[in-house]
Amino acid sequence: MIEKRAQGGESLLFLTDAQLRRGIEAMFFAYRGFTADPDRILEQYGYGRAHHRAVHFINRWPGTRVNDLLTVLGVTKQSLNRVLRTLIEDGLVDSRVGTRDRRERHLTLTDKGRALERALSDAQTARMRDAFRRAGPDAVVGFRRVLEEMMDEDLRRLFEDVA
Amino acid sequence: MIEKRAQGGESLLFLTDAQLRRGIEAMFFAYRGFTADPDRILEQYGYGRAHHRAVHFINRWPGTRVNDLLTVLGVTKQSLNRVLRTLIEDGLVDSRVGTRDRRERHLTLTDKGRALERALSDAQTARMRDAFRRAGPDAVVGFRRVLEEMMDEDLRRLFEDVA
DNA sequence: CTTGGAATGTCAACGCTGCTGACATAAAGT
């Protein structure tokens, strides 16, 4: 309910409750747009967002282990396992027993898996590209900056490490 | 796979595939942070994100009708109804039959509902405020600009209308 | 070498929240 603030002699109009609430709602609505296009593609395959995320990060780090994926995705291994099982059964993901440690499973996309990843990525990238283009380079820098500041500490480190 | 582009004689380095992929992953990780704090509070109440969203927008527009909420939330009335039922039973939301049109239900938060809304809002706003503060005013403008461009057309209009 | 514990991954069952379908009630048009 505070409409204006001054702190250290500096006017911080962009931190009013109204501005923050707008930011929250923008985040909510934008995320809907962000997932809308991939969702339509996934529906045709009978998959959901969890499959998208798995396919995305397996493509990103081919040969990654289940345990690594868990950290990145932030879900339980049981939850991820269900998704991986269908992807493996459907021939989109290849699961290979580790050579050094045979408890581990190393995951890779098959050609079929890469095709889906490409379709999803193209759709999502297209929207992002249009948004970036219309907003302009400076806005994109600010966008990325705020998003990074909004992440949990451990995720930000992870995000920056894999740059 | 295109690392650089030139278009209309203008260098658009911020639209490389790598940059766009970074944007996508930033969005994914940031949204996790965005929902993390409210999620912890909701858990104590035995509620989920759907309850948060309902409570948020009922607080935003007291007396709103179920049908209006559906548009904003982008879910089916059956899905929303389940959430509203629990909120009404638990005494967080008041549902009143419309006077002009008695098919309609007008929704309002009770004191108890406002208390939960405040707790959720405080938590989510705190993170947003910190992120905004660290990123600075210019970044916030860019952040908001890109998010708006990422929304579906109808949601963007809705978002701008309720400013 | 054996054994006990820790790590990795799988199977089962439960809950939240999307969805479609069927339906009751109220309003509106013919």
Place this chain on the structure above:
DNA sequence: ACTTTATGTCAGCAGCGTTGACATTCCAAG
């Protein structure tokens, strides 16, 4: 008055989170 349309409710299914129980493998202590 009757049909059509709009609003909201109830029931049941699917996706994807969760915890619990368990098999396999590795490794370290004895």
